[in-house]
Amino acid sequence: MNPPPPPPSQISNIEPRKSGGLSLISVASYVFNYQLVGKPFLAYQRHQDERKLKALKQKPQQLLAPPLVRTARMKEMMSRHYLQARYANGVRKVAWVTSGAPVEILQALGFVLIYPENHAALCGARKKAEEICTEAENAGYSRDLCSYARTDLGTLLSGKTIVGRLPRPDLLLCCNNICQTVHLWYRVLASRMKVPLVLIDTPFLYEPAQPHQIEFVKRQIEEMIPVAERVAGKSLSMARLKEVARYSKDAAELWLEILNRGRQKPSPITAFDGFTNMGPIVDLRGEAETVEFYRSLLEEIDERIAAGIPAVKGEKYRVLWDNLPIWYRMGWLSKTLGKQGINLVASDYTYAWGELAPMMDVEKPLDTAARVYLHPILNRSTGDKLRSMKRMVKDFDLHGVILHSDRSCKPYSLGQIDQRDRLTKDLGLAAVLLEADHNDPRAFSEEQALGRIEAFAEMLH
Ligand code: SF4
Numbered sequence: 451m452n453p454p455p456p457p458p459s460q461i462s463n464i465e466p467r468k469s470g471g472l473s474l475i476s477v478a479s480y481v482f483n484y485q486l487v488g489k490p491f492l493a494y495q496r497h498q499d500e501r502k503l504k505a506l507k508q509k510p511q512q513l514l515a516p517p518l519v520r521t522a523r524m525k526e527m528m529s530r531h532y533l534q535a536r537y538a539n540g541v542r543k544v545a546w547v548t549s550g551a552p553v554e555i556l557q558a559l560g561f562v563l564i565y566p567e568n569h570a571a572l573c574g575a576r577k578k579a580e581e582i583c584t585e586a587e588n589a590g591y592s593r594d595l596c597s598y599a600r601t602d603l604g605t606l607l608s609g610k611t612i613v614g615r616l617p618r619p620d621l622l623l624c625c626n627n628i629c630q631t632v633h634l635w636y637r638v639l640a641s642r643m644k645v646p647l648v649l650i651d652t653p654f655l656y657e658p659a660q661p662h663q664i665e666f667v668k669r670q671i672e673e674m675i676p677v678a679e680r681v682a683g684k685s686l687s688m689a690r691l692k693e694v695a696r697y698s699k700d701a702a703e704l705w706l707e708i709l710n711r712g713r714q715k716p717s718p719i720t721a722f723d724g725f726t727n728m729g730p731i732v733d734l735r736g737e738a739e740t741v742e743f744y745r746s747l748l749e750e751i752d753e754r755i756a757a758g759i760p761a762v763k764g765e766k767y768r769v770l771w772d773n774l775p776i777w778y779r780m781g782w783l784s785k786t787l788g789k790q791g792i793n794l795v796a797s798d799y800t801y802a803w804g805e806l807a808p809m810m811d812v813e814k815p816l817d818t819a820a821r822v823y824l825h826p827i828l829n830r831s832t833g834d835k836l837r838s839m840k841r842m843v844k845d846f847d848l849h850g851v852i853l854h855s856d857r858s859c860k861p862y863s864l865g866q867i868d869q870r871d872r873l874t875k876d877l878g879l880a881a882v883l884l885e886a887d888h889n890d891p892r893a894f895s896e897e898q899a900l901g902r903i904e905a906f907a908e909m910l911h
Pocket residue numbers: 567596597598599628629630631632774828858859860861862
């Protein structure tokens with residue numbers, strides 16, 4: 451079957467801004483603020499953080515293991531990434547991308563990449579999202595819109611952020627394999643900032659992708675390349691693309707291995723460790739340092755296993771977390787669950803960034819990109835998601851499931867009531883729905899959440 455031609459609207463017709471070459475002031479600012487001052491300062495701060503984390507000793511009454519020491523390195527990498535981006539305009543080309551976009555091509559072309567979803571999550575974790583979302587709402591964007599989109603639009607309108615400043619994009623790359631919200635959100639960005647937008651349209655999968663569907667996505671990726679090359683002002687090197695694809699695959703494999711350490715009993719990690727350390731697999735996949743970081747994180751987790759240190763002392767119940775985390779309540783949730791002897795040993799959200807690693811063939815980066823970016827959990831049917839959850843229940847030997855009914859993320863929350871009922875009926879598991887929002891604290895009630903968790907703990911007993 452011949453693939454249909456991609457719709458003409460996929461690449462917006464806004465001309466890329468004239469490059470105008472490097473700006474001397476921008477280069478000087480980049481070199482001074484990022485390379486000479488910022489990078490060494492962040493390295494120093496990481497050493498200080500590591501020293502403090504190493505000195506932390508778990509007190510006898512403390513239920514949760516101290517944070518992983520390598521988290522300090524993750525913090526340095528992410529801070530450096532945003533610092534570099536802050537001074538990138540006029541020095542490097544910048545692209546804003548959705549989390550499920552085929553970014554390896556842009557990386558191979560040397561773009562600095564900004565993931566507005568990750569930026570929004572950082573604002574959420576630092577409890578700034580409500581204030582920033584309000585800026586978007588005051589400008590007329592509905593509170594029913596995803597809180598990641600509202601955080602991003604709020605930053606765009608007000609400049610408010612926790613990372614100093616977001617650079618202006620030269621290109622927008624949006625892939626609708628996670629939801630349709632991103633399509634409309636990126637159209638707003640393109641029209642407000644007058645930036646070319648590339649949309650990769652991925653057919654929704656009710657079964658594994660058929661060859662014509664892979665071809666359909668691959669052709670769109672091929673059409674994107676000359677647009678990205680024009681913005682970057684250089685040609686794509688296939689050798690460099692394969693190198694980036696190799697780093698992506700290696701990092702995804704290591705990430706999967708890390709998460710699979712949750713199968714140990716008791717588990718050395720919690721889903722919260724996964725949420726905290728997932729920044730590089732989202733924002734920095736395709737980089738050598740990311741591979742190195744996850745290798746060292748895995749080593750530290752293995753040291754914990756060897757030393758017999760559980761993530762939750764007296765782990766009684768092993769539980770799966772479904773959906774995005776509640777970024778602004780991670781500390782409260784981990785303590786509240788820990789008190790009940792509950793360890794979230796797995797999360798289908800963090801797993802999504804590793805489970806597709808076996809599909810990656812670095813020698814065929816375009817075919818791989820088409821296949822892999824067609825298969826994220828949110829581009830597959832709810833029945834397929836239920837099957838994945840059941841597999842995880844078996845592989846991690848779980849007692850229950852907490853399904854975060856996320857007011858913002860409709861595609862992730864769709865079908866959760868049926869999934870809860872099927873997990874209870876088919877597997878005899880305890881399962882509970884927890885209503886909240888991943889980034890907007892106005893949709894979270896501590897009393898209600900506490901009541902649900904206590905009732906869930908009763909079911910587990
Ligand atoms: S609706 Fe869900 S998938 Fe879409 S941007 Fe928001 S959190 Fe991501």
